[in-house]
Every structure is written in C-alpha cells, then in structure tokens.
Amino acid sequence: MSGHLALHGIMNLCPLRSATKTRVCRKGVVIYLAEKLKIIPIGGLNEIGKNMTVLEYGKDMIVIDCGIAFPEEDMYGVDLVIPDVTYLVKNAKKLRGFFITHGHEDHIGSVPYVLQAVNAPIHGTRLTNGLIELKLEEHKLKDKVKLITHKPGDVVQAGCFGVEFIHVNHSIADAVAFAIKTPVGNIVMTGDFKIDPTDSEGMMDLTRLGELGKEGVLALLCDSTNVERQGFTTSEMSVADNLDRQFKNCDQRIIITTFASNLHRIQSVLQTAHRYGRKVAVTGRSMENMLKVASELDYIKIPANTLIDLAQIKSLPKNKVVVVSTGSQGENMSALYRMAFSNHKQIDIQPGDRIIISASAIPGNEKAVSRIINELYRKGADVVHDKSEGLHASGHACQEELKIIHALTKPKYFIPVHGEQRHLQKHAQLAKMMGMSPKRILVADIGNVIECTSKTCKLTENTVTAGSVFVDGTGVGDVGAVVLRDRRHLAQDGMIVVCVNLSADDGELVTGPDIITRGFVHVKENEDLIEAMRMICLEALFTCQNKGITDWATIKAAMKGDLSNFLYKNTRRNPMILPVIMEV
C-alpha cells in the first residue's frame, strides 16, 4: 500500500479497517487525513471484454467481474485472453471478494484462471453462480472456491465496502449493477445493462438508482457498448412478437439459433413453439448446458410436453418441429455450422427449412456468420436473418437509456467503462451533453489508478500492471509477443529449414545443405527454385570457409541473409528461414 492520503471528513464509515488517519485542524474544523479510494480498471477499457475493476481502500480490496476477451484475428492459435492479475496477486491479502454482475463470458470467463492465482469468495446471483459453478467443475476447482449467492436488494459487507445488488435488464437473466458504499461515497457500477420495461423479470430497478442519485453518487461507472446507437434498444417482448410472425403460417421445420445465454429469447421460442403445437429439440453443447442449468435453477419454464430429444424430431411432421441451435456467431463446428456443411449427425438441412438467425454478428464474426448463411441458402433453406425482421435485440443500453441512467444517478464523476476508445469518448460526449463538466469525466485506460476523496475523483499518473495473458490449450501465459510474432511470420510465407553437417575436425561440409520447406511453395512444381536455394546456401558456406569463418552464428547468418535476399528478389516473399548446423 503506497499510502496516498487525502483530506476528507468522513471517518466513521470505515472504523475497523481504516488505515492511516491523522487528526488535523483547519479553520477550527476538525478534519481527518485518510486513505483515498482507488478505482483501478484491470480490463474492459479500450477493449471489448475481459471486464475487471478493482476498488481499493486502505487494507480492503474488492474486484468487480472476472471476464475473458476473445482473441483478435491476428492472435493466431490463442484460445482466450484473460486479464493480467499481477496486481491482485500482489495485494491478495487485501482481497475481500469478487463481485460478479452477470454470467456472460466477458464477465465470468476468467474465474477458473484468476481464482487459481488468487482465491477469494465469489458473490453473484443464482444464475450467475450456477454458470460459474459449471466452469469450476470443468476445471476441477469446485471445492476450492467459495461461491456465495445473493439476490437483488442484498447488501454484502466486504471489508469497508458495502456492495448492494441492483436488478438490471440484460441479454442474460439475473444481471445486476452494484452500488458500493465506500468510505468516501457511493460508487455505482452498472455492469452490462439495458432498460427493458417488458422484461419478464421486471424492469431494471430505476427507482433504486434514483434513490442513490438523491443520496449522492460520487462516481458512476457505466457500460458504453452501445453508446454509438441512437434511441432505445428493442425490447425482448417485441422480438417475441416478431418471432410469432415467423411461426405463423410456417408449415416447415423451424431451426433457430441465438446466444445460448439468452434465456429470455429461448423462453420466447419455447412459448411460441408451444402455442403453435411444435416440439422443441436442442442441439449444441453450450445450449444444452445452459438449458440444464437454467431449468434446474428455474430460470426457464419449459411448457409441458414441449421439449423432446433431438433423435425424436425425425418421427414428427415438419410443422411440428423446432430446433434450437448454437452457432449464431458462425462458430466453427457449432451445431448450425455442422448443419450448414452437412456435418451434423442428426439434422440434414432440407429445402424449405426455415432457419432463423436470432442474433446479430459481433464485430469480427460477420464473415463467419455469412459463410453459414450462404451454405444454408445453397441447401434451399429459407434463411431469415434481416435486421428489418426484428428478430434480435441487443443487451446493451443505447443513447436514450444511457441518458436516463446519468439523469437518475446524477454522479459527481463519470467513468465510462466497457468499450473501445471510440465508445468511451462517445460516452464522455454524451455525459458532456447532459451538462457534466469535462473535468468530471475520466476517460481511463486499464492499469490507470483513479483516486477518490469524498469531494473529488482524479485520474492519477500512477499505473499498475494490467494487460493480456494468452491462453493456448492448457498453457496460460506461455504464448506471448515473440511466439505470436513467429506465428504471424510463419503464416505469411511459410518456412524453410536449411540443414548442414559440418565436420568437428576441420569445419568442412560433410552433408547438406538439405532444404525443407512448408507453407512456402508447391515443392514438386518448384524443384528448380529449391535447387537454386541449395546452391545459394552452399555458396554462402564456401564464402565463409574461404574467409576462414568457423563461427556457427556467422555462418548461419550468412546462409540466412543470402537466401532471404535471393527469395525476396525472385518471389517477393519473406519466409522464415531456419539454418541448422550439426557437428559430426
């Protein structure tokens, strides 16, 4: 603890743990020098995903969310990206708990990795914890992590922090925002949210946010994902109405894909199917898992005699069948992908099948989704994917909803979170437009330290370790910048191995150079080129010998340099060249 001190007058909020306090007297008023609250984004700023925010005061620290990000397209071979939690590990003793807003991967995905590095109780709602439990089971960590379940309205005391769970709407059930009472004031973290007055769980608790606004909110940390979109997000109920239209008068099979975690959507599909006398089968592992958890925890109501096994659909008439499938993002080997490419064991796409894409492509997935849509069309399916059909609603607040949250919470300071720079800046503009002084808007980056007293929040010059750790297979962190640079090089033009045996006695060539290439050219059709490459290496070797050079590193560099120049001149390519010298 570096002990940044600040002036503020509230000392009783943290009587047990407050650290360094000094009584001073100014103009006759007794005030106290006390700790500052630190707000430290560890992930989720200037990026999409890997959400994690630290709140720290004196000897106490809590962490909000613990998500993953998906790899960028040039992070070859990387499966997941998790936050660098060096700072949590260093401060493990202070850590009073993890608080999770909802069960999406970008908020819970890192739990199995982070909790191995630094253990503390996890606080979440029932569904969120149910989904975390699944992950912990997979990673054989179930007995090692304490999961504590709460409901909206609950307040959890974690060190000096009083964390209140507040119901919000989102594209997964049981999502919450947090209002955190800290020694310097109230902090509101919205998590991902939208305002849906027709949500079956009830509209998000605007009243409570308004009450907090009246009590006083020191800082608002608010979701920025959809800040570029005007107006309001579509409600799930209007999606349900549009779904109904797709079922009406359809006498063919209906295959529908959406995010597995969107239980409201799946509930709508189940109800609509039931209304039209159709049975519903489910395909895709994440969809099956989600349905299992959700029905066990009562988050989804399956109408009687509606859910059937996938194997049964063949015995039913086409107009009695609905299949709910994974693959809405075009994921390789997802159920819908396998159907599209005739690779699904139980379902053959047939002409006339109505396939409903009840999702929009996350940026970066457009092409993958399009590839599936094309294949489905090719099989004669009736693919419904147009935005104009209104078959998807985003889970994130658009501009008008964001304005409502700003107006209700009336924060002294505003920290836009969950978004790339463009989103954070746009959200800052929105706050400015709402009348907030630019000085009170803090556009931060991960690793930045924001220090708050009861009067001010300030983006300091201090930083803590923050960044990306790559998960590849079972390896966590063993793939970094150098490995990725090599993978990109290999991907671009392939590679060439040059093997040479030199005599241990006199350094004379014994065998070689042998040339092996992969990913460079069709070898069989380019034998002349390969032979020319051999000659270039041989010449480089002889030149070295004539100069009396015996140092292997120099010989390797000579072969590599000459070969590289030759290849660039002749092919405009730059494959990775690996000279290998062995001594015999």
Add this chain to the structure above:
Amino acid sequence: MSGHLALHGIMNLCPLRSATKTRVCRKGVVIYLAEKLKIIPIGGLNEIGKNMTVLEYGKDMIVIDCGIAFPEEDMYGVDLVIPDVTYLVKNAKKLRGFFITHGHEDHIGSVPYVLQAVNAPIHGTRLTNGLIELKLEEHKLKDKVKLITHKPGDVVQAGCFGVEFIHVNHSIADAVAFAIKTPVGNIVMTGDFKIDPTDSEGMMDLTRLGELGKEGVLALLCDSTNVERQGFTTSEMSVADNLDRQFKNCDQRIIITTFASNLHRIQSVLQTAHRYGRKVAVTGRSMENMLKVASELDYIKIPANTLIDLAQIKSLPKNKVVVVSTGSQGENMSALYRMAFSNHKQIDIQPGDRIIISASAIPGNEKAVSRIINELYRKGADVVHDKSEGLHASGHACQEELKIIHALTKPKYFIPVHGEQRHLQKHAQLAKMMGMSPKRILVADIGNVIECTSKTCKLTENTVTAGSVFVDGTGVGDVGAVVLRDRRHLAQDGMIVVCVNLSADDGELVTGPDIITRGFVHVKENEDLIEAMRMICLEALFTCQNKGITDWATIKAAMKGDLSNFLYKNTRRNPMILPVIMEV
C-alpha cells in the same frame, strides 16, 4: 466446341460465323438447328469480387470484366485472388475481346495476369481504360495489350456479338452496363450500378434499358450486392449536403478519407473546401494516382488555387486545410493508418482535428477500421463516422432500384450475378416477387454453363474449369491448398524441427536429437519441456533401433507420432513437427 445444338428460327443474325446449321422442316415451317448461346460465369457468383463472365456462340467468345477478389482472412500470405482462366486459354482462338464495365479492382484487377495468359483487345470507357493503363504500365505490359476506348451509346461488333455501352451510376465515374445483341437475342449485363438521378454525369440511361425491354431481353444479368437492403441508395448529392454540414462552423483541420476511386465524392470535397476557403492536400499513393489520372482525363474539376502540396499545409491556419487520405478500409500502412499510429511523415494528428470517414467498412474490414478510429480518438481527434451522419453512399442498387431495372428490361430469363449465395437467392426472391416464374430464374455458380436459344435459357449440367488462383508476391498459382493448409497449421501452434544424424555405416545415432521451435512456446521459460521433447524423440529412435527398423520414413513417423501425442497430452497443442534425418 462441343456443338450443342438447339432449335431456333433466327439464322441471319450470325451469317459469317454461325457454325453448324441444319435445315429441318417441321409442320411446314422451315427452322434451323443452330448453335446455342453459352453464358458462363467464370467469377463473381457465390463470392464478392473477381467478376468475369463469358458469352460464347459458335466460334465467337467475349469476356465481360476481369476482376480480382481480396483474400479471405484464412488465406494467409495471399495478396490477391484472380479467376482461373483455363477455359479462356483453351478457347483463346475464339476470344474477340474483353469488355469492362468500370474501373474498380473487382472488375479490372486481373487484367495484368489474365492478359499474359490470353491476349485480346480490351474495350472500356475512357476512365476505365485510363485505370487499366496504369496497371499495364506497372506490369510492363502497356505495349502488349490493345486498349480501345468507347463512350456510352457506342456499339462494338465483336464476332457475332454487338456490344452496346449503356451509362449507369456507380461509385466510380464512367461506369457502364452492356446490352449484347447475340444470335439468340439480347442479353443485358448491368455491371455494378445504382440509380442516382442527381449524378453529375446524369442519371443512368433508364430510357435505353426500357427500349431494350420493349425490343425484348432474353436474359438479364443483374448486380445483387445490395439486394438485402430495402429502399433506395442514398444519392451522392445528399452526401455532398452532409459534407457541407461538417465543414460549416468547423475551425479545425479536416481530414477526410474515402475510396480513392470515388471521384464524385472527391469532387464534392474539393468543391466544399473551395466554398469554405480551404486548401486541399492529398495523401496516399492510390489517392494521388487516381487524382492524377482523373484530372488528366478531365473527370475531376479542381477549383483554382485549391489543390496544394502536402508540405504546404503546415504554413496554413487550421481552418484553411483539408487533407484527403487513403485508408477508409483500415488498410495497414495506408495514409490514415500511419496518421493514427503516429507514423506519417508529414501529418501529426492534433486534438480537435476533424476526421471524416466518408466510407463504410466492407465486410471483413470492420475491425481494422475500428482500430484506426480508436487511435484517432485517443489522439483527441473529433472522428465523424456515424452512419446517421450520412457521409457515405453505397455504389450498389438497393431493392427498389433493382425492381425498376427488372420492370424496365422485362427479361424472359433472369440470372442474378455479383454476390454470395445469400445475395443471389434474395435477388431470385425479388424477381419472383416481381412476377417472374421461378423456372425462368437461374441461380448459377462459377463454372456453370447456361445455354440459351431464342426461346429458352437453361442451366445445364455442364461445367468448365473455374476457381481461384492465388497471387503471393510475384508468384501466380504456386500457392495452393496444400501450402495454405501448412500456413494455417504453422499459424495455429507454430512448429518444431527435430534434427538427428545417423551413421551411414550402422544407422546408429551420431548427434541429436536437436530440437528447434518457432511459434510454439517461450523457449527460455520452457527448457524442461524442450528437454522432455528431446527425450521422447530419443526413446522413439531407440525403440526403432531395438526393433531393427532402419527405414528413415518409419523412424521419422515414430518420432513425429510420439512427440505429437506427448505435446497434445501436455499442452493441448498440435504444432507442426518436422523430423530431419541426415546421414553422416
């Protein structure tokens, strides 16, 4: 010529060249057995780009367009994709010419490659030919290819085909559609188009299309790119109005990026700048080239004293400067990219710079564009990129425009072109909705042969060679499926070379195994793993020796197999493994 014969009554249209004709008599009417017209899409169907269509009749053949496609994201290292023109090469003697609709890369980009394989005159409009000429110069082919320039209204006789140039609107000037008089009837190929009544070149020639409709159109081949979009495409004039709004009251530098070929847009920028007393500088090679060609050919009118050299902008006040830049698709090392990443020699982005993205991201480029936008925001620039600002208009017809073309040309048969399967099918639906019988709508693929008599068009079972040829550096076609598979494998998990020296006398191990990895793991932090890999290979080698195996292929397979299993078990990764055995 395989000589598919058909019954039809029109023989005089092709008096000189008509091939096999037989007089037959049916019910007292003299009719003739004659050639069928073949329409063969070589590229541009079930893909975006690489547009090329063959029309063939008897001993005559013409080719419409000669484009490239951009590589898919998993085509590592590939620079361009060009059509496989085996069929043209086989039929080179028949080839009467290439007809080019407009100067975009997906319509002209393959000219330097294809014309080396099969030479014939190229017919295009002035700007189109100007752009082709640039390409031919670059490839040192200018003297080898005959370029013939025409204007809308011209009819070119090429063998039995009478090719009429018809003015259309598009996001590049001087674009045309073709109406082709063939021995069996009129074929209309729209090329890329939209209907813009406010185009400075005049609205596309709907009248001529209507006249053709009255004369009779046997088949319409129509652009499908924007068929998923409702309504009409925005006009360039409304974009110009919206641009004006961005200039008004802006007292900062304006930097604007768009497609270099969109001369109308650049013209609007020049005029708006002039109106507001700003000077315009240009950055980015393709933008500079385009402006040079366009102003030489008089396709752009540069207001007096408006264009300045980039070096001069520093001496001007901020509110007197406009920079027109490449990089609207987020291209690596484009001018805007270099500005965003502080890598541009002459322009530093300064807080307050207004940066206008007057383009939308082509599918697949969203992330690249977003990366630039984020960096520009980070530098404090005022980035204007929202769709709602109306700063871009697509060059392709939306649904209502497509309906107008169908209604005007009243084709007997319809062949949707220029699009993925989803677009072709959607366009087929649109035609059906317009009252066309599904039997008269031919959704084809590249390599398909459509045969037409004066009465019918039929998608036959016949196919010709068609597909993709990859250009990588100077290599054309030397990178294929195997090389790409290897590149993907290398990209995924990197590679491992295992080198072993065996004695020529007895096959005993002399030196090795030496292990070299690239793109697999951080070697320095994983020395134990590397040593374990060495031991696995050594064991595999000894096992072979104990079994008396001396065959190198078997020894290599043993080392590779054991190492691969070991690595998958321990890391869940599957690097490429290259065992190298040398004999000493």
